[in-house]
Amino acid sequence: MKTHYGIYGGQYVAETLMTPLHELEKAYADAKRDPAFKAEMDDILVHYVGRESPLTYARRLSEHLGGARIVLKREDLNHTGAHKVNNTVGQALLARRMGKTRLIAETGAGMHGVATATVAALFGMECEVFMGAIDVARQSPNVARMKMLGAKVHAVSEGSATLKDAMNEAIRDWTANCDDTFYVIGTVAGPAPYPEMVRDFQSVIGKEARRQCLKAYGKLPDQAIACVGGGSNAMGLFAGFLEDPSVTLVGVEAGGKGLATGEHAASICGGRVGVLHGSKTYLLQTPSGQIIDTYSVSAGLDYPGVGPEHAYLADTGRATYTTINDDEAIAAFDALCRFEGIIPALESSHAVAEAIKRAPTLPKEAILLVNLSGRGDKDMENVERWKSGRVGR
Amino acid sequence: MNRIQKTFARCKAEGKAAYVAYLTMGAPTLEKSFAAAETLLGEGVDILELGVPFSDPVADGAVIRAAANRALANGVTLADVLAGVSGLRARHPDTPVVIFTYYNILYSYGLKRFADEAAQRGVDAVLVVDLPLEERGELLDVLRPAGLTLVPLVAPTTGPARVRAIAEGLEDSFLYAVTVKGTTGQRASLPPELASRLTEIKRLVNLPVVAGFGIRTPEEGAAVASHCDGFVIGSALVERFMKDA
Ligand SMILES: Cc1ncc(COP(=O)(O)O)c(C=O)c1O
Numbered sequence: 001m002k003t004h005y006g007i008y009g010g011q012y013v014a015e016t017l018m019t020p021l022h023e024l025e026k027a028y029a030d031a032k033r034d035p036a037f038k039a040e041m042d043d044i045l046v047h048y049v050g051r052e053s054p055l056t057y058a059r060r061l062s063e064h065l066g067g068a069r070i071v072l073k074r075e076d077l078n079h080t081g082a083h084k085v086n087n088t089v090g091q092a093l094l095a096r097r098m099g100k101t102r103l104i105a106e107t108g109a110g111m112h113g114v115a116t117a118t119v120a121a122l123f124g125m126e127c128e129v130f131m132g133a134i135d136v137a138r139q140s141p142n143v144a145r146m147k148m149l150g151a152k153v154h155a156v157s158e159g160s161a162t163l164k165d166a167m168n169e170a171i172r173d174w175t176a177n178c179d180d181t182f183y184v185i186g187t188v189a190g191p192a193p194y195p196e197m198v199r200d201f202q203s204v205i206g207k208e209a210r211r212q213c214l215k216a217y218g219k220l221p222d223q224a225i226a227c228v229g230g231g232s233n234a235m236g237l238f239a240g241f242l243e244d245p246s247v248t249l250v251g252v253e254a255g256g257k258g259l260a261t262g263e264h265a266a267s268i269c270g271g272r273v274g275v276l277h278g279s280k281t282y283l284l285q286t287p288s289g290q291i292i293d294t295y296s297v298s299a300g301l302d303y304p305g306v307g308p309e310h311a312y313l314a315d316t317g318r319a320t321y322t323t324i325n326d327d328e329a330i331a332a333f334d335a336l337c338r339f340e341g342i343i344p345a346l347e348s349s350h351a352v353a354e355a356i357k358r359a360p361t362l363p364k365e366a367i368l369l370v371n372l373s374g375r376g377d378k379d380m381e382n383v384e385r386w387k388s389g390r391v392g393r
Numbered sequence: 394m395n396r397i398q399k400t401f402a403r404c405k406a407e408g409k410a411a412y413v414a415y416l417t418m419g420a421p422t423l424e425k426s427f428a429a430a431e432t433l434l435g436e437g438v439d440i441l442e443l444g445v446p447f448s449d450p451v452a453d454g455a456v457i458r459a460a461a462n463r464a465l466a467n468g469v470t471l472a473d474v475l476a477g478v479s480g481l482r483a484r485h486p487d488t489p490v491v492i493f494t495y496y497n498i499l500y501s502y503g504l505k506r507f508a509d510e511a512a513q514r515g516v517d518a519v520l521v522v523d524l525p526l527e528e529r530g531e532l533l534d535v536l537r538p539a540g541l542t543l544v545p546l547v548a549p550t551t552g553p554a555r556v557r558a559i560a561e562g563l564e565d566s567f568l569y570a571v572t573v574k575g576t577t578g579q580r581a582s583l584p585p586e587l588a589s590r591l592t593e594i595k596r597l598v599n600l601p602v603v604a605g606f607g608i609r610t611p612e613e614g615a616a617v618a619s620h621c622d623g624f625v626i627g628s629a630l631v632e633r634f635m636k637d638a
Binding site: 003010011012014016019020158159164168172175176178179272273276277288 | 449470471472496499500501522523526528546547548549550552555559571574576
């Protein structure tokens with residue numbers, strides 16, 4: 001089992017959680033070797049999630065921009081409307097294998113919470129979701145969905161009342177209830193084995209996209225672009241192309257009001273190495289090591305850390321990380337609605353915005369593969385509010 | 394023998410359990426938290442754990458979190474707490490002082506810089522809540538040359554082989570046995586199997602063992618410590634001194 005990526009990753013948790021983590025490592029290693037596990041996972045991904053997800057050529061948008069072809073990997077079309085479900089199916093299967101009866105999760109935008117509540121219902125498990133109070137307010141449709149699916153939602157008002165604080169509370173719950181509870185982490189962060197496990201479950205995105213791209217265009221994409229909150233949709237996409245040096249990997253962090261303003265959530269582009277939520281990685285923190293309140297119009301990117309493998313890929317230069325500000329993301333949201341008839345999640349809109357920036361500088365033959373990690377139904381109200389100047393925070 | 398070893402030897406000779414007190418430094422103010430430490434030493438506390446606040450205290454319950462928030466609002470830093478240790482050390486040359494915090498605070502400060510300054514101020518040991526056996530090498534590498542030790546923790550979930558591995562190489566320190574699964578703070582009751590668990594841990598290791606989490610009074614602590622060498626009171630003290638604010 002891989003616990004570190006260079007200096008990053010690790011298992012920086014209280015001793016109480018070390019034995020549960022070791023049990024999880026072992027269960028996951030066993031499951032990986034078990035063909036029945038893979039068969040059941042694949043069956044659910046096909047017949048329940050609706051995989052594989054299509055690759056859509058964004059023709060009108062690309063032609064309007066007059067450069068590279070933008071191609072969308074449609075994770076928004078998965079059941080529950082985002083990539084998050086790829087991972088929750090895997091973790092719920094593991095939880096069942098380990099005899100756990102209760103799932104807990106942290107959530108930012110609420111997509112991971114919904115995806116966890118969904119698989120809990122599917123497997124007949126109890127589910128409790130921790131969500132920052134600010135996110136409860138700005139992603140209310142997802143709160144309603146989680147409740148409808150039978151999950152209990154805890155609004156966390158401590159700290160910045162967003163994703164990081166939801167994760168703190170989930171870790172506390174797990175520490176107290178680790179006997180019967182499985183903590184379903186929603187991204188490639190947290191202590192080992194979560195970053196590797198979540199990446200493995202999400203790697204279906206990159207594997208499919210690679211095959212689909214070769215089939216449809218007879219070549220690999222020139223660039224693969226994804227937004228980075230904790231980094232799971234990006235790691236899932238990148239996983240398909242890590243061994244293809246010709247493919248440029250681009251991670252897009254939330255620039256919020258701009259890097260220079262300090263109001264952003266760009267851990268790699270604007271942070272410093274530290275330890276939070278079980279791993280060593282890039283963090284937004286004060287000079288004395290206190291974690292800073294982040295800001296982004298997009299709740300799912302509003303997190304002060306990033307998965308340790310991204311920190312490693314940034315250092316080695318295999319992937320490039322950049323930022324997109326709120327206004328650029330909103331413009332890309334509009335563009336995708338108007339040119340393609342697709343309402344993207346605000347998180348995914350950051351990746352679309354980066355593609356919109358890059359496409360005109362590249363020839364028509366170039367392919368920009370964008371991970372459309374989720375759909376934007378949850379963001380309607382938030383976007384309206386942003387446009388009328390009443391920003392989400 | 395270091396101060397920790399001498400203290401446990403003295404307690405043993407006196408036939409009493411070592412009383413370890415935890416305080417969140419900087420709450421309600423930095424001055425008051427150091428005054429609280431003095432008060433506690435006057436009340437018979439043997440070892441001080443000085444908590445340095447972190448913005449994301451995942452191992453802490455509501456009381457210590459509230460105190461940490463207050464301390465952070467006061468702008469209290471690791472440097473402030475270390476500076477205060479000099480005075481404590483001058484007045485109490487024999488009392489072990491443990492810096493208690495989360496790893497990012499030390500990592501951000503610079504591990505070597507921390508170890509050297511802590512040693513110079515008179516700190517004896519460090520307890521890092523989120524630094525398990527697997528990750529502690531990096532810190533020990535700088536603590537040892539500076540003459541400092543680490544206070545390791547074992548939890549109710551820690552199996553026998555792991556308890557041994559955790560204690561190994563830290564015989565000049567003491568072992569913190571967490572009594573319950575969960576965060577710091579008071580509970581309606583301690584688990585019924587605690588006595589046998591502490592007896593088991595004592596048998597596995599050869600350093601003093603203290604029990605902590607959920608202990609409210611020295612009397613309760615002494616009862617628990619009849620199966621080990623000492624006890625820790627944290628949240629109850631933090632609550633008391635926050636109330637006095
Ligand atoms: C649609 C969507 N995309 C992206 C993210 C960001 O998470 P990650 O970086 O783990 O993919 C979220 C998180 O809530 C999301 O809902």
